[in-house]
Amino acid sequence: MINDRPTKLIVNLDAVLNNYKKFVKLAGDKKVIAVVKANSYSLGADKISELLYDNGARYFAVATLEEAIELRKKIKDGLILVLGVTNPLNVNYAIENNVSLCCPSEDWLTQAISVVKNNSKLKVHVKLETGMNRIGIFDKEELRHVDNLLKSEKIIFEGVFSHFAQADGENNIYDNQQIDKFNDLLSTFTKKPTYIHLDNSAGTIKYHNCHADYQLVRVGISLYGEYPSSNIEKLYGIKLDTIASLVSKVTHVKRIKKGSKVGYGSTYEAKEDEYIATIPIGYADGLFRRAQGYKIIVGDELCEIVGRVCMDQLMVRCSENIKVGDDVLFFGEYNNKKLSIDDFADYQNTISYEILCAIHTRVPRVYLSNDKEI
Structure with a gap:
């Protein structure tokens, strides 16, 4: 398959592994x-999960049962936890693939138990509602x-967990x-599970010396x-390696008259x-119209996106020095140049999570290891 367009998302696998090792040490x-x-x-979960597994990772989490089953094809052993709510009618698929499921309520667990086949056991992590008000149990009864x-x-009580809502904020x-x-909710259980977990990325950075139990x-x-x-970047000093860089090249340059x-x-x-x-x-690639007015690196210049972002193309104002084929950087690191994805997100009144997740599959992912494409 050819990649005719020069637009691509570069993923540095060495940086992924470096960040993972930093958190292993921090935890x-x-x-x-x-x-x-x-x-x-x-x-790219296939590439990243395989890399982490080959380097000792044995604990993974996904959002859906479908993601978990797909991941199990790569990860032959170890924990795979579905963080979202799975249809209880489908719990036997989880059992067949050694996948642990989130238990968000009494009704869910009752229905799941009724569906589990005889001589089978379903691994569950009970979700406790502590302030996110998304899913989970908050009533002690x-x-x-x-x-x-x-x-x-029919049940293996494997874990209990919750999720911080404001761990990335300015106070605790x-x-x-x-x-x-x-x-307080943990004290309700008559038996403690194998795993208790609360910290997300922000919580891990802030509270790595806490929660020993x-x-x-x-x-x-x-x-x-x-x-x-x-706040997390400024206050806690952990240095993360840049993973993702969105790049392209100039395909056309024209001179226009005043008033055009x-x-x-x-x-x-x-x-x-x-x-x-x-x-x-x-x-259509996930670079939205709200990016109009933002400045990106084109060649050696900082150039403003002008006019509305189109479905497949966008335009920037530049100098006469810019030529067809010049490199373009939207965020990340490329050819000794750097632009912050957080700045890109802030300009659009969003977060880096959304910027990354929005990049469409028609933008090829190019993976680097030892500074070489693999």
């Missing part, structure tokens, strides 16, 4: 769950019923409320070189005679 006695949901935030159901011969007030709620931490966005927030309009809706008008360069990436 101390706790084991690191590598969160590889959404195709490793669109960076319901939790007591769940505790009783966990004694079923809400974190502490969640921790207190989590520990927990066994796991879950690292997602920071595994991929991005900080959960600028650019793009759909003619939202940009040249204030003087100007040069416009066209780059083959657009909102």
Whole structure:
């Protein structure tokens, strides 16, 4: 298959491994769950999971049962946890693939037990609601019923977990409320599971010296070189290696007259005679129209995206020095140049997670190891 367009997302596998090792060291006695949901935030779960597994990782988390079953084809042993809610009618697929499921409620567990085949056992991690108000159990009476159901011969009570809502924030007030709620709910269980986990990427960085009675931490966005927030980057000093770089090349350059309009809706008008360069990436690739006005690196220049971003192309204002074939960097590191994905996200009033996950599959992923494409 040819890749005619020069647009690509470069993924540095050495940097992924470096970040994983940093969190393994930071976590101390706790084991690191590598969160590889959404195709490793669109960076390629197959490649990344295989790399981590080959380097000792045995704990993984995904969002859906489908992702878990696909991952099990690569990861032959070790824990794979589905963080989201699985249809309880499908729990036998989890058992067949040695996948652990999230138990979000008493009703879910009751139905799951009724579906599990005889002489089979379903591994579950009970989700506790401590302040995110997304999924999980917060009522102690319901939790007591769940505790009783966990004694079923069809269930392996493998874990209990919750999720921080504000660990990337400027203070720890809400974190502490969640921790207190989590520990209070934990006391309801008559038997403790193998694994207790609460910390996400931000929580792992902030509280790596705490929670000695927990066994796991879950690292997602920071595994991929991005900080959960600028607060975490500034306050806690951990240095992450950049993983992802979105690059392209100039495909067309033209000189336009003062007053000429650019793009759909003619939202940009040249204030003087100007040069416009066209780059083959657009909102169908996951680079959205809200990026209009942002400045990217074209050749050796910082150039503003002008006019509306099109479905497959966009335009920038540049100097007469820009030529067809010049390199373009949207974010990441490329040819000794660097642009922050967080700045790119902030400009669009979003977060790096969304920027990465939005990059469409028609943008080829190019993997680097030892500075060479593999």
